[in-house]
Amino acid sequence: MSDSAIPSSVPSAEEPASEPSEPKPTASSSSTSNAAHDGETKKKQPICIVVIGMAGSGKTTLMQRLNSYLHSKNTPPYILNLDPAVTHMPYEANIDIRDTVDYREVMKQYNLGPNGGILTALNLFTTKFDQVLGFVEKRSESVDHILLDTPGQIEIFTWSASGSIITESIASSMPTCVAYVIDTPRTTSPSTFMSNMLYACSILYKTRLPFILVFNKTDVQPHQFAVDWMNDWQLFQKSLQASTEGGDGEANYMNSLMNSMCLVLDEFYEGLRTVGVSAMTGQGIGEFFEKVEQAREEYDRDYRPELEKQAKEKAAKKEADKQSQLERLMKDMSTSESTRTSASMPGGRTGDDRPGSGVGPGKNPFGPHGMNEREDRWYDQEDGEGDDDEDEDDMENDDELGPDADKEQPYPGQRRFGDQGFEDSNWARPT
Numbered sequence: 001m002s003d004s005a006i007p008s009s010v011p012s013a014e015e016p017a018s019e020p021s022e023p024k025p026t027a028s029s030s031s032t033s034n035a036a037h038d039g040e041t042k043k044k045q046p047i048c049i050v051v052i053g054m055a056g057s058g059k060t061t062l063m064q065r066l067n068s069y070l071h072s073k074n075t076p077p078y079i080l081n082l083d084p085a086v087t088h089m090p091y092e093a094n095i096d097i098r099d100t101v102d103y104r105e106v107m108k109q110y111n112l113g114p115n116g117g118i119l120t121a122l123n124l125f126t127t128k129f130d131q132v133l134g135f136v137e138k139r140s141e142s143v144d145h146i147l148l149d150t151p152g153q154i155e156i157f158t159w160s161a162s163g164s165i166i167t168e169s170i171a172s173s174m175p176t177c178v179a180y181v182i183d184t185p186r187t188t189s190p191s192t193f194m195s196n197m198l199y200a201c202s203i204l205y206k207t208r209l210p211f212i213l214v215f216n217k218t219d220v221q222p223h224q225f226a227v228d229w230m231n232d233w234q235l236f237q238k239s240l241q242a243s244t245e246g247g248d249g250e251a252n253y254m255n256s257l258m259n260s261m262c263l264v265l266d267e268f269y270e271g272l273r274t275v276g277v278s279a280m281t282g283q284g285i286g287e288f289f290e291k292v293e294q295a296r297e298e299y300d301r302d303y304r305p306e307l308e309k310q311a312k313e314k315a316a317k318k319e320a321d322k323q324s325q326l327e328r329l330m331k332d333m334s335t336s337e338s339t340r341t342s343a344s345m346p347g348g349r350t351g352d353d354r355p356g357s358g359v360g361p362g363k364n365p366f367g368p369h370g371m372n373e374r375e376d377r378w379y380d381q382e383d384g385e386g387d388d389d390e391d392e393d394d395m396e397n398d399d400e401l402g403p404d405a406d407k408e409q410p411y412p413g414q415r416r417f418g419d420q421g422f423e424d425s426n427w428a429r430p431t
Ligand SMILES: Nc1nc2c(ncn2[C@@H]2O[C@H](COP(=O)(O)OP(=O)(O)OP(=O)(O)O)[C@@H](O)[C@H]2O)c(=O)[nH]1
Pocket: 053, 054, 055, 056, 057, 058, 059, 060, 061, 062, 086, 151, 152, 153, 216, 217, 218, 219, 220, 277, 278, 279, 280, 281
């Protein structure tokens, strides 16, 4: 990817990211369309492989290997790069986050460090991810595999809101699995192995997607030791014991912690697919795609029904909310209607007894807080606006009651009702 493809401007907060660029017609797209024109209409949905792994585990090299393998099988993949900080990409992506957001500019303009820049770039890109998904879905008829490369800083993708949004959006529109890449030579120590497994476990439980543990770099270190540890926890405990022998108190503490952890992880290993590959030599890639097909079956068997169930529940809840809002609205309308009728009728209480009226006998149409401006205005309307004569009468009555009359009357309107012959009890005014 050339630097000229990187936009120089950084999107503002109002316009978070420029439109994701129309995917480039790469070798993959042209040969794919040829395959489609050859009359080979594929009904099967493509599977999206989300490649996740610690920095340096070999994700990019693996992506390149998967890409060349699929090309050799005449089923080129559709590739998405979500790592804004990658400097060298040995394959060409159909959609590249770097064409949409320049993470260095994001760092400068938002005054962020590298991780903040990558995270913000990913967030900005996510705001346009529906369009990306549109491009992907357009190609779903003619592609079998969609490969998604993620940022090297694993936590930026796995524990960010944008990572979740992206994963969930893809997983809800097509079969998806996670390929968790492990640097095998660096995992030979029991404690490193354990922390890698715990991380994998947390990603599995977060995404709940079919999961493949990919032990990479098997040309340097075969992954059999890891498979043995996963199948036999006692063997793992023995290796752990051997590795911490003669250690200090801290080592012993770690030892007992990991001993318990390996029992917990035993259940997690059961539902896992593991494969050893070398992204460098291409060893094990065929087996990797067999696991991908198993993952597709698992998605169709377990994930899709759950997704459909959730969609149904969501739709039912939406419908129920709509219904209850409608009912509330109807109730409010009938209440205000009855209030209006009651207020406009001479004597003000003829409509009180109507069914559905919120203003029944013994109820204050203004609620318990009778002393307010609204009520006074209403009383004025009752008296007839601009009815000066009556106001004068009221003043005369005030005089008759003496100077302290208002103080003794907690609600000035009360007296007027009395004057007009209303029963105060009908309005249940608070005292
Ligand atoms: N021997 C061997 N080396 C490998 C293999 N896969 C990757 N490497 C090397 O491991 C190093 C890291 O590989 P990358 O593909 O850049 O790893 P990455 O996970 O994409 O790294 P980040 O982009 O930092 O996350 C490179 O030097 C690769 O040549 C492999 O299968 N065997």
